[in-house]
Amino acid sequence: MEVLERYESIVDDFEAFLAACERSLPSVVRVNTIKTSVDRATEALAAEGITAEPIDWHDGLLALPDGNPGSNWPYVQGWLHGQEEVSALPPLVLDPQPGERVWDAAAAPGSKTTQLAALMDDDGMVVATDNNLGRLSALRSNAERLGVTNLAVTNEDARNHSLKPFDGREYDRALVDVPCSCEGTIRKNPDALAEWTFEHVQGIAGVQKGILRRAIEATREGGTVVYSTCTFAPEENEAILDDAVEETDARLVDVDLPLDSRPGITEWEGDTFDPSVRKARRIYPHFNDTGGFFVAKLEVTA
Amino acid sequence: MTDQPSDSDDKLRNDDEQLRDNDGQRFGRLPATEGDREVAGRPSREAVLDFWTDRFGVPADTFADYTFWERGSGKIWAFRGELPSPVEIEALGMTFLRTRQEHWKPTLSAIQRFGDAASDNVIDLTREQAQTFLAGEDQELAWDGDWGYLIVTHELAGEREPLGVGLYVYDELRSQVPKGRRRDLRD
Ligand SMILES: C[S@@+](CC[C@H](N)C(=O)[O-])C[C@H]1O[C@@H](n2cnc3c(N)ncnc32)[C@H](O)[C@@H]1O
Numbered sequence: 001m002e003v004l005e006r007y008e009s010i011v012d013d014f015e016a017f018l019a020a021c022e023r024s025l026p027s028v029v030r031v032n033t034i035k036t037s038v039d040r041a042t043e044a045l046a047a048e049g050i051t052a053e054p055i056d057w058h059d060g061l062l063a064l065p066d067g068n069p070g071s072n073w074p075y076v077q078g079w080l081h082g083q084e085e086v087s088a089l090p091p092l093v094l095d096p097q098p099g100e101r102v103w104d105a106a107a108a109p110g111s112k113t114t115q116l117a118a119l120m121d122d123d124g125m126v127v128a129t130d131n132n133l134g135r136l137s138a139l140r141s142n143a144e145r146l147g148v149t150n151l152a153v154t155n156e157d158a159r160n161h162s163l164k165p166f167d168g169r170e171y172d173r174a175l176v177d178v179p180c181s182c183e184g185t186i187r188k189n190p191d192a193l194a195e196w197t198f199e200h201v202q203g204i205a206g207v208q209k210g211i212l213r214r215a216i217e218a219t220r221e222g223g224t225v226v227y228s229t230c231t232f233a234p235e236e237n238e239a240i241l242d243d244a245v246e247e248t249d250a251r252l253v254d255v256d257l258p259l260d261s262r263p264g265i266t267e268w269e270g271d272t273f274d275p276s277v278r279k280a281r282r283i284y285p286h287f288n289d290t291g292g293f294f295v296a297k298l299e300v301t302a
Numbered sequence: 303m304t305d306q307p308s309d310s311d312d313k314l315r316n317d318d319e320q321l322r323d324n325d326g327q328r329f330g331r332l333p334a335t336e337g338d339r340e341v342a343g344r345p346s347r348e349a350v351l352d353f354w355t356d357r358f359g360v361p362a363d364t365f366a367d368y369t370f371w372e373r374g375s376g377k378i379w380a381f382r383g384e385l386p387s388p389v390e391i392e393a394l395g396m397t398f399l400r401t402r403q404e405h406w407k408p409t410l411s412a413i414q415r416f417g418d419a420a421s422d423n424v425i426d427l428t429r430e431q432a433q434t435f436l437a438g439e440d441q442e443l444a445w446d447g448d449w450g451y452l453i454v455t456h457e458l459a460g461e462r463e464p465l466g467v468g469l470y471v472y473d474e475l476r477s478q479v480p481k482g483r484r485r486d487l488r489d
Contacts, residue, residue, distance in 0.1 A: 015344070035414070040459040047459065073458055076436060076485055078414060123367070125383050140393055140484065147415040149368070149382040153393035164387045 003183065003196045007232050010265055011284055020286035024213040025187045027064045028055065029080040030088055032146045033118045036079040055085055057258035058092075078145040083111045084188060086259075086283055086293040090177055090228040091115040093255055093297055098123040100172040105158040105215050108135030110142040112177055117148040125232075127171075129154045129161055159210035161218060163287040173224045174215040178208045178240075184230040184292025187285060201235050208240045219300045225250065228295045232282070234268040237294045239243045241280060242273040249302035253277040255295060264296065305356055310401055322423050329371040329379065329394045331387035344372055345401050353399070358453060359421035371395070377401030381486075399418065410466040417464025424453045425468065425475065430488075431466060432456035439485040440476045455476045 004018060011017045029052075031041045038059055045052045045062070050072055055061035061083075069075060069082045091112050096102045098121045098290055107113045107128035117126050126148075133155055156162065163169065181201050186192045207211050208229075215225050227244075228238055241264070244250055264280030266273050280296035312372075332347045333339045339346060347370055354360040371379045371387070371394055381395030395417065400407045419423075425445060427435060434441050435454055445452070452475070454468045469476040 040461070044459040071485060071487065073487065075462075076483075076487070077458060077463055122382060136392060143393075144396060145409040145483070147396070147411065149380055149395045149415065151393070151395060152381070152385070152389075152391055155392045165385065165391050205488060 001186075001192065003193045004186075004232070008232075010268075011232075012262070013286060016286040017153060017284055020284075020289065021186050021292075023187060023289075023290060024190075025084065027067050027069045027082060028085050029062050029064060029069045029075075030083045030115060031060045031062065032079055032081055032114070033060065034122050035077065035147050036074070042075050044079065045072065046071050048074075052187065058085075058088060061085060061088060078147050081114060081142065081146060083115070084185075084291050086184075086230070087111055088115060089257065089259070089283075089293065090107070090175055090226050090295055091119055093223060093228075093257075093295055094173050094175050094226040095119050096124070096126075096173050100124045101166075101169065102126050103161070103171045103174040103215065103218060104128045105161065105174060105176050105211050106130060106178050107153075108132060108139040110139035112148045112175060113139060113151065114142055114148055115173065117143075117150055117279045118146075118152065122148060122150050125150055125152060125166075127152045127154065127166060128158060129158050130156065131157045150196060158215050159207070161214055170220040171218055171223060172220060174219050176212050176215045177227055178211055178227070178228045178236075179204060179232040180208070180229040180236050181233055182230055183232050184283075184285070184294075187291055188280045201233050205235050205240060206235055209243045212240055212244050213248055214299055216244060216250045221300055221302055223248075223300045225298045225300060226295065227280075227298065228293065230291060230293055232284075232292055232294070234265060234271075234273075237282075237289065237296075238264045238266070238268065238273045238277040238280065239271065241296055241298075243279045244298065245274045245276060250298040250300050252276040253297050253299050254279050255281050255293070255297045257281055257283075259283060259290065264294075312432075324441070327373070327392075328388045329373045329391050332370040332372060332378070333481060338403070345376075347464075350378065350399065350401075354408075355430065357406075357451070358423055360416060360418075360419045364419045368395075370398065376400055405450060408453075408467055410442070410479060413453055413464050413467055417455070420453050420464070423447060424455055424464075425449070425470070426462065427454060427456045427465075429456065433486075433488045435468060435475065435477045436479060436484060437468065437488065438477050438479050439488045440474050442473055442474045443470075444473075445475070466480050 052062040108130035261281040264277040283293040351362040378399040382399040
């Protein structure tokens with residue numbers, strides 16, 4: 001938890017923040033609308049005597065307070081996918097439409113890939129990329145179980161993503177859910193901070209910049225790119241957006257979230273960021289009783 | 303009996319193993335008809351559609367938005383969309399059908415996704431029978447129809463739901479649920 005002390009100056013009600021980070025989170029599942037409806041999934045869970053509590057801001061998310069979301073009939077049928085509540089936000093912010101071409105740049109194990117496909121009614125194309133083959137095989141089995149068919153999977157460094165297999169055509173939208181220091185997942189994984197080092201944060205920031213730049217480049221003019229992390233570190237959040245706004249043809253746009261959130265920050269440890277990074281949103285665990293998260297939306301301008 | 307399907311080799315090669323199987327990273331699109339065929343032994347789109355109609359009564363227009371692709375011999379994938387062929391990527395759409403043996407075999411994923419549209423060779427199981435099937439076990443069951451691959455369904459949330467593929471031979475239903483998808487839900 002010491003790592004989190006560095007955020008005392010930017011987090012309101014810091015004691016409550018630390019206390020929330022100590023509490024564990026319930027299992028949450030997302031209903032897979034490619035295969036069923038929220039009503040039928042709820043009915044099937046009830047029939048097995050499994051308590052499922054709707055999450056108020058999204059009717060497709062159910063909390064399972066008794067855990068074990070993988071051992072029941074609706075799971076076997078691919079009606080449910082275990083996914084942390086805040087992790088359902090970036091696809092909603094990206095808002096992909098049926099028939100569009102969408103790139104999920106750091107996709108494994110596919111929670112958001114499969115949610116994107118569901119939001120598109122499994123129509124159009126989702127290209128899911130990851131550089132880790134083992135994690136891609138988890139993505140593949142999730143996609144099979146959930147019945148996704150509009151998916152193409154590539155194994156490569158997203159910074160060098162090739163459009164060649166896809167006719168060279170640019171994307172309408174891209175999701176950049178990058179690898180990060182994962183501080184915000186502390187409530188799910190109490191060891192999340194055990195290996196935290198500043199060097200790691202700096203190293204991964206280079207990867208994050210590279211993936212975001214490639215996503216902006218590979219998206220058509222007027223298209224949308226969403227950048228998200230599960231960390232509080234400004235070096236991995238606002239600093240990456242600042243770089244993109246400086247170096248690429250993209251601008252930040254407002255994000256409307258169904259959860260209580262705070263704007264991006266423009267100053268951190270002597271660095272200042274482009275004022276537009278305030279349009280990004282920071283989600284802290286103590287305001288909505290969730291994991292921590294960061295999400296920003298960009299419009300591609302050329 | 304020599305032309306009865308055999309489940310022995312497919313059982314060893316469960317879907318998870320197929321996903322890891324890298325014999326050829328390249329997806330080649332199925333030709334529209336036998337006459338358009340350029341790769342020896344590759345089934346045609348027409349033959350695939352006929353298989354689903356003849357065996358299970360699934361209307362061809364169910365797959366109107368789909369293209370079919372082969373990677374490795376006899377492993378057919380279904381992709382909702384179009385891409386220039388061949389394409390060298392990790393995965394394209396969903397694993398769909400195995401055509402290497404004389405008797406073609408749909409994947410569990412395909413049955414769960416498209417089995418709704420089937421009218422023939424569908425066997426409805428009770429909850430208890432479905433549990434046995436999902437656990438990967440064979441069971442003796444009465445069935446009046448053809449031997450061979452059947453679509454296995456059960457009732458969930460008030461409707462009939464396709465669960466997977468079974469092989470019916472010698473008065474028993476042999477579960478074809480791949481290892482990675484088996485579960486023991488018996489209380
Ligand atoms: C936060 S996780 C993604 C979670 C995923 N979006 C989901 O919702 O299930 C970040 C992923 O980025 C992958 N990754 C790391 N470096 C990468 C790179 N240079 N190119 C592509 N993927 C990368 C990691 O293997 C990891 O799977």
